Amino acid sequence: MSLAATGNDNHTELWCFNMKQFNEKDYVIVSDFDGTITREDSNALLAEVCGNAENAQIEIDFIGGIISNREAFERHFRALRISIEEYIDFIKSSINIDPAFDIFLEKVHKTGVSLYIVSAGFRQAVESVIGKERLSGLEVFANNLSGEPYITPTFATENPVCVKPYGPCGNCKRDCLKVIKQKSGKKILYIGDGITDRCAVDEADLLYAKDSLAEYCDKNRLPYLPFMDFQDVINNLGWGVE
Numbered sequence: 001m002s003l004a005a006t007g008n009d010n011h012t013e014l015w016c017f018n019m020k021q022f023n024e025k026d027y028v029i030v031s032d033f034d035g036t037i038t039r040e041d042s043n044a045l046l047a048e049v050c051g052n053a054e055n056a057q058i059e060i061d062f063i064g065g066i067i068s069n070r071e072a073f074e075r076h077f078r079a080l081r082i083s084i085e086e087y088i089d090f091i092k093s094s095i096n097i098d099p100a101f102d103i104f105l106e107k108v109h110k111t112g113v114s115l116y117i118v119s120a121g122f123r124q125a126v127e128s129v130i131g132k133e134r135l136s137g138l139e140v141f142a143n144n145l146s147g148e149p150y151i152t153p154t155f156a157t158e159n160p161v162c163v164k165p166y167g168p169c170g171n172c173k174r175d176c177l178k179v180i181k182q183k184s185g186k187k188i189l190y191i192g193d194g195i196t197d198r199c200a201v202d203e204a205d206l207l208y209a210k211d212s213l214a215e216y217c218d219k220n221r222l223p224y225l226p227f228m229d230f231q232d233v234i235n236n237l238g239w240g241v242e
Helices: 042-050 053-063 069-080 084-094 101-111 123-130 173-184 195-201 211-219 230-236
Strands: 004-009 012-016 027-031 115-122 139-146 152-154 187-192 206-209
Touching: 027 173, 042 053, 042 069, 042 084, 042 115, 042 123, 053 069, 069 152, 084 123, 084 139, 101 230, 115 123, 115 173, 123 139, 139 173, 173 187, 173 195, 187 195, 195 206, 195 211, 206 211, 206 230
Parallel strands: 027 115, 027 187, 115 139, 187 206
Antiparallel strands: 004 012, 139 152
């Protein structure tokens, strides 16, 4: 990544990039979904609200690196035993979009930059929360849910090879970014927040990070630009001024 360190604030390395590095003609934007476009992580909240003690332990094991993202999802849905209708009802009633995302999306369309959504979670959540109108013209990389009467995950990556303690993921974000970079022929600006975004860092040319992804970058001295919401991204890209 061609980012430059700007200093040290006690425990946290603060990074920024020269705004001239971001040329809208040279980049595509790739965003994580859960906890980035949304305020809540739909998968963690589903396990917390609809799950039991088994689901709580599964989440602890995943965060602790004991089991993979893929195994966590398989075990979560075996324990949850919910239908697709119940799943979608929960998502629609419980998951909220970052208030600035619509403004960001408007700027994306206005500038002509391509936006991709890459999720380690599920297409049904992305479509239920963002909606068909917002998703028009956008490409989504995600897993799927299927099955009756109870849903189970169908993973985007069939035969994953991964050495990460939290992997393999059902949908490998690093592989997704490789596909996007190859098909677009452009650099990638990536926006993310969580554990499954760590592999995307390897393929991103510019990075916005928050929460556990920012902590990971700090620990490993990886360059990124901190953000709290999409308004920060809008302002930093210079899209807030007409």
